[in-house]
Amino acid sequence: MLCSVIVPLYNKAPFVEEAIASVLAQRHEDVEIIVIDDGSSDEGPDLVRAMRDPRIRIEAQKNAGVSCARNRGIACANGELVCFLDADDWYHPDYLHVIAGMARRFPAISTFATGYRRVRSQSDMAFSPMVDDAHVECIGDCFEHRRSFGAVFCTNSVAVRRSLLNALQPCFPVGESMGEDLDLWFRLGECSPLAFCPAQLAAYRLGLQESLTATHVVRELLPSWSRLETRALSLHMPEPLRASALRLVAHERIMLARAAIAEGRRADGLRLLLRAWRGIGLRNWWVTAALGAGSPASVMRAWSRWREEKASEVRPENGGH
Numbered sequence: 001m002l003c004s005v006i007v008p009l010y011n012k013a014p015f016v017e018e019a020i021a022s023v024l025a026q027r028h029e030d031v032e033i034i035v036i037d038d039g040s041s042d043e044g045p046d047l048v049r050a051m052r053d054p055r056i057r058i059e060a061q062k063n064a065g066v067s068c069a070r071n072r073g074i075a076c077a078n079g080e081l082v083c084f085l086d087a088d089d090w091y092h093p094d095y096l097h098v099i100a101g102m103a104r105r106f107p108a109i110s111t112f113a114t115g116y117r118r119v120r121s122q123s124d125m126a127f128s129p130m131v132d133d134a135h136v137e138c139i140g141d142c143f144e145h146r147r148s149f150g151a152v153f154c155t156n157s158v159a160v161r162r163s164l165l166n167a168l169q170p171c172f173p174v175g176e177s178m179g180e181d182l183d184l185w186f187r188l189g190e191c192s193p194l195a196f197c198p199a200q201l202a203a204y205r206l207g208l209q210e211s212l213t214a215t216h217v218v219r220e221l222l223p224s225w226s227r228l229e230t231r232a233l234s235l236h237m238p239e240p241l242r243a244s245a246l247r248l249v250a251h252e253r254i255m256l257a258r259a260a261i262a263e264g265r266r267a268d269g270l271r272l273l274l275r276a277w278r279g280i281g282l283r284n285w286w287v288t289a290a291l292g293a294g295s296p297a298s299v300m301r302a303w304s305r306w307r308e309e310k311a312s313e314v315r316p317e318n319g320g321h
Contacts (some may be wrong), residue, residue: 001100003028004162006073006190007035008066009058011100012087013044015205017051023092024053028097031055034073035087039063044087067172067180074165078171083159085202091156092201098161102136102195109138110161113153114201120281137196142189143244147251155181157202165193176223186245190237202308219260219268225252250279257290 005023009016015036032197033053037060048058059076061069074082081103085091098109102112105304106226145152165171168191171184188194216279221229231237234243253276260269269292291299 001028001030001081001103003008003030003031003075003083003096003100003159004073004079004250005032005033005083005085005096006070006077007085007087008038008069008073009035009040009044009048009087010038010063010066011040011042011044013040013042013047013311015088017047019087019090020048020051020056022093023085025093026096027094028100029128030100032057032077032079033097034059034076035184036061036069036073036076038065038069065174065177067174067176070172071170071174071270074162074169074171077162080162080286082162084155086156086204089156090203091229092199092203094199095157095201098197098199098201102197103159103161105136106138106195109195110164111158111188112160112195113158113241114196115198116154116157116202116204117200117227118206119203120205120207130220135198137198139196141241141244143241143248145194147244147248152196152198154204155203156187156204160188163189173223179222179224182222183227186224186228190241190245192230197258201209206232211276213257219256221253221256225249246278247282251282252278254279254282254284254288257292258284261288261292263296264294266297283303 007016007019007023009280012019020035023031033056035045035048035056035058037048037058039060039062044058045058057076059072061072061307070084081099083096085098098114099112100278102109104110121179168184168187171182172184173183176183228245232242232249236264237245253272257269257272257276260272271287273285273288276285
């Protein structure tokens with residue numbers, strides 16, 4: 001089963017060789033690596049060309065952002081499965097072996113993922129022995145699962161049948177740099193169950209100064225969340241998923257409200273909480289309302305830290321998000 005690995009590349013020369021080497025070292029060898037040079041100004045593209053492996057090809061475009069690069073990579077792919085790998089991250093040697101195994105085992109499912117780990121360098125990624133009999137869970141309601149357990153996969157640990165991605169093109173919203181991957185995961189959740197293996201088989205690198213996720217503070221609902229809410233309200237989504245999607249959006253607003261209150265922006269927090277009225281049946285809505293009504297911001301910060309620690313104890317094995 002041919003797997004196409006899409007690697008968007010923009011000024012990641014110090015890391016890209018390591019990322020691609022992790023694909024070339026896969027136990028599953030039927031793979032093509034499509035690097036989309038998104039207008040890099042460093043030596044990254046030259047380093048890729050110097051690797052001279054027939055499984056690697058590089059396509060160049062003017063800088064248009066990661067969404068455009070991934071969409072072009074999908075259009076260039078030949079594999080039955082399409083996987084994604086950021087140019088500063090890497091795979092466990094068994095990642096594609098497990099992904100391809102799930103795809104063969106569940107021919108009616110189109111979306112597959114594994115757990116992942118957040119690390120600061122490859123030395124932090126203590127790879128486990130080879131995975132043969134990996135536990136797999138089939139998640140029918142991805143929205144309810146995300147609300148209960150958080151994000152159990154990241155872009156680096158997900159794979160999708162190319163036939164479904166072609167039907168959803170453009171898969172990633174062009175021009176957006178925050179939550180652009182969520183938009184696709186939400187739409188896939190409306191189309192297919194998720195086959196999920198909790199083994200941590202991909203790494204997500206933390207701490208890069210240029211990372212938007214490391215520096216950007218989200219204070220309003222991102223467009224990907226707003227579009228999910230709009231689709232759910234349109235009544236075109238099957239009813240069980242529709243209700244779960246609306247609860248998930250409400251949960252996200254509650255989290256934003258909690259963050260605003262913790263920052264001392266009480267009025268913004270209460271406004272967001274009122275807009276999360278669909279989550280009024282959720283315990284965290286009432287706790288946030290109670291703390292936001294009169295407690296100091298420091299109380300909300302302390303409670304949020306405690307809640308996150310407790311939540312991490314019940315999540316499936318993954319690296320967080």
